[in-house]
Each structure stands twice: as C-alpha cells, then as structure tokens.
Amino acid sequence: MMTCKDVAEFLSEYLDRRLPWSQRVVFRLHLLLCRDCRRYLDSFQTTQRAICSLKAPATSEDENIPDDLVKAILAARRVQASDSHPRG
Amino acid sequence: MTTNHPDDELLARMRIGSEAAFAEFVRLHSGRMLAVARRILRDDEAAADAVQEGFLSAFQSLDRFAGQSSIATWLHRIVVNTSLNKLRSRARRPEILIDDLLPKFDQTGHHVEPVNRWSEAPDEPLQREELREQIREAIDRLPEDYRIVVLLRDIEGLDTDQSAELLQVTTAVIKTRLHRARLALRKLLEPLFSG
Numbered sequence: 001m002m003t004c005k006d007v008a009e010f011l012s013e014y015l016d017r018r019l020p021w022s023q024r025v026v027f028r029l030h031l032l033l034c035r036d037c038r039r040y041l042d043s044f045q046t047t048q049r050a051i052c053s054l055k056a057p058a059t060s061e062d063e064n065i066p067d068d069l070v071k072a073i074l075a076a077r078r079v080q081a082s083d084s085h086p087r088g
Numbered sequence: 089m090t091t092n093h094p095d096d097e098l099l100a101r102m103r104i105g106s107e108a109a110f111a112e113f114v115r116l117h118s119g120r121m122l123a124v125a126r127r128i129l130r131d132d133e134a135a136a137d138a139v140q141e142g143f144l145s146a147f148q149s150l151d152r153f154a155g156q157s158s159i160a161t162w163l164h165r166i167v168v169n170t171s172l173n174k175l176r177s178r179a180r181r182p183e184i185l186i187d188d189l190l191p192k193f194d195q196t197g198h199h200v201e202p203v204n205r206w207s208e209a210p211d212e213p214l215q216r217e218e219l220r221e222q223i224r225e226a227i228d229r230l231p232e233d234y235r236i237v238v239l240l241r242d243i244e245g246l247d248t249d250q251s252a253e254l255l256q257v258t259t260a261v262i263k264t265r266l267h268r269a270r271l272a273l274r275k276l277l278e279p280l281f282s283g
Contacts, residue, residue, distance in 0.1 A: 003193070003196065003197025003198065004193060004197055004198045004199050005191075005193040005197040005198075006197065008191050008193075008271065011267070011270075011271075012263070012266070012267040012270065035203075036198075036199045036202060036203040037199075037203075039203040039204065039205050039206070040191070040199070040203045042205075042206060043203070043206040043274055043278070043281065043282070044270065044271070044274050046206050046277075046281055047270060047273050047274040047277055048242075048270060050219075050223050050273075050277055051223065051227070051238060051242045051243070051270070051273060052242055052243075053220060053223065054220060054223060054224060054227075054242075054243050055242070055243055055245065064119055065115055065118060065119050066118055066119060066122050066136070069118055069122060069136050069139060069140065070111070070114050070115055070118050072136075072140060073114050073118065073139070073140050073143045073144070074107075074110060074111055074114060076140055076143075076144055077110055077143070077144065077147055078107075080144055080147065080148070081105065
C-alpha cells in the first residue's frame with residue numbers, strides 16, 4: 001500500500017512518466033482515495049509552472065547590451081591576442 | 089556541401105581575427121550571458137567577471153568549436169561553467185536546511201497537517217513581475233546545491249546529463265536534488281498560492 005510519504009517521493013517520476021506501470025496504478029489509486037495527496041499534486045504542479053515561468057529566453061533580443069562589459073571584453077581580447085602572438 | 093548557418097560567417101571572420109566580428113559577437117550575446125551569470129552568482133560584479141572569462145575562454149577555443157550545437161548554446165555552456173567555478177570558489181552563505189523545507193509525515197506515512205487547496209489560474213498572476221520576483225526570491229532561499237540544479241534544469245534548460253557533467257555529480261544526484269528542490273519550493277511558495 002502506498003502512503004502519502006511515498007506519493008511525495010515519487011511525484012516527479014510520476015509526472016515525468018518514469019514510474020513503472022504497476023507503481024503508476026498504485027499511485028493513482030492512492031490519489032483517488034486521498035484528498036491531501038490530490039491537493040499536494042496540484043500544488044506541486046503549480047510550483048513547477050511557477051519555476052518554469054522564469055525560464056530563460058532563447059534569444060538575446062530582450063536583453064540590454066551592457067556597453068561597459070562589451071568594451072572590457074573586447075579590450076581583454078586584444079590583450080589575449082597580443083599575448084598569444086607577441087611581436088618582436 | 090556547405091551550410092550557410094548565420095553563425096558560420098561570423099565564426100569564420102573571428103577565426104581570421106576580425107575585430108569587427110568579435111565586437112559583433114560580444115554585442116550579440118553579452119546581454120543574455122550576463123543574465124545567465126547573474127542568476128547563478130546573484131552578484132553583478134562577479135557575474136560580469138564570469139562573463140568576461142567565459143568570452144575569453146570561448147575565443148581561445150574557437151578553433152575547437154565543432155559546430156555540433158549553435159554557437160549561442162556553446163557559449164552558454166562555457167559561461168555557466170565559468171559562473172559555477174566562481175560560485176565554488178567563494179564562501180558559502182548561511183543556508184536553510186533542505187530537510188526543514190520538505191513535507192512532514194507521521195509514523196504511518198500520512199501528511200502531518202492537512203494540505204490546503206492552492207489557487208489555480210496561474211496564468212494571470214504569473215505574468216505579473218511582482219509574483220515572478222517572489223518566485224525568484226524563493227529560489228534564492230534554497231540551499232546552494234539545490235538552487236543551482238533548479239537553475240540549470242528548469243531555468244537554463246540544460247538536461248540531466250549536461251547538468252551532471254557541469255556539476256561533476258551523477259545523474260541520480262541531479263534527479264534527487266531537483267525533486268527535493270521542487271518539494272522545498274512548493275513549501276516556500278505556499279504562502280503565495282494557498283489560503
């Protein structure tokens with residue numbers, strides 16, 4: 001018999017569909033009978049959505065260009081290049 | 089047959105030492121990379137240092153970039169790595185114990201306290217910057233080992249294998265930490281959604 005503690009332990013695996021079929025059935029049976037765990041599952045999913053709402057954008061379009069940092073990087077690159085190809 | 093990916097031309101110009109190409113590359117990617125480093129380090133100065141180190145490291149290994157991923161993805165990995173190295177080298181701040189944030193059960197395995205229903209309809213409130221800031225603050229309160237896994241997996245979008253490689257731990261450790269971090273975040277976000 002699965003307990004509420006087991007449900008909390010296997011939540012991520014259940015949601016990621018990594019639980020074996022037999023365990024999945026027992027997990028669902030527990031949810032059917034346990035209001036606390038149904039609510040806990042819902043709140044866990046809300047938590048995941050909240051985290052994912054901060055997901056990093058795939059492009060840099062919305063980012064401001066940090067001009068000072070750009071200058072510092074390019075200056076450091078020139079030093080790096082001259083160090084690797086010293087003159088004289 | 090040659091490909092004409094937009095990265096290719098810029099990469100070719102950088103490889104022959106074009107100053108303009110380096111400037112274009114840095115301007116194109118520095119904003120996003122700075123945001124990545126800030127999320128990991130939570131310190132503007134350290135983040136700027138990590139980004140600079142990341143770019144210089146990338147420039148040094150331009151010839152080894154094999155083009156298996158986009159140049160942005162490749163640079164992202166490098167900056168995450170330089171940021172993690174900085175994080176490891178600095179003193180840890182006082183942390184909450186993860187066990188204090190995990191759900192509590194009685195001896196029979198049942199929840200010690202009744203679980204409250206959470207307000208659903210996250211679409212509208214989640215779009216509000218105020219709530220996003222509260223979520224960021226909750227993530228910042230996690231112990232470092234757990235905060236970093238949430239950042240890498242759920243926010244930076246790295247997979248389990250990539251995260252394990254960068255953090256030099258097994259994939260099983262990543263999965264366990266991520267699950268515990270999500271349970272802990274549920275606890276930290278409860279006041280925002282419950283009651």
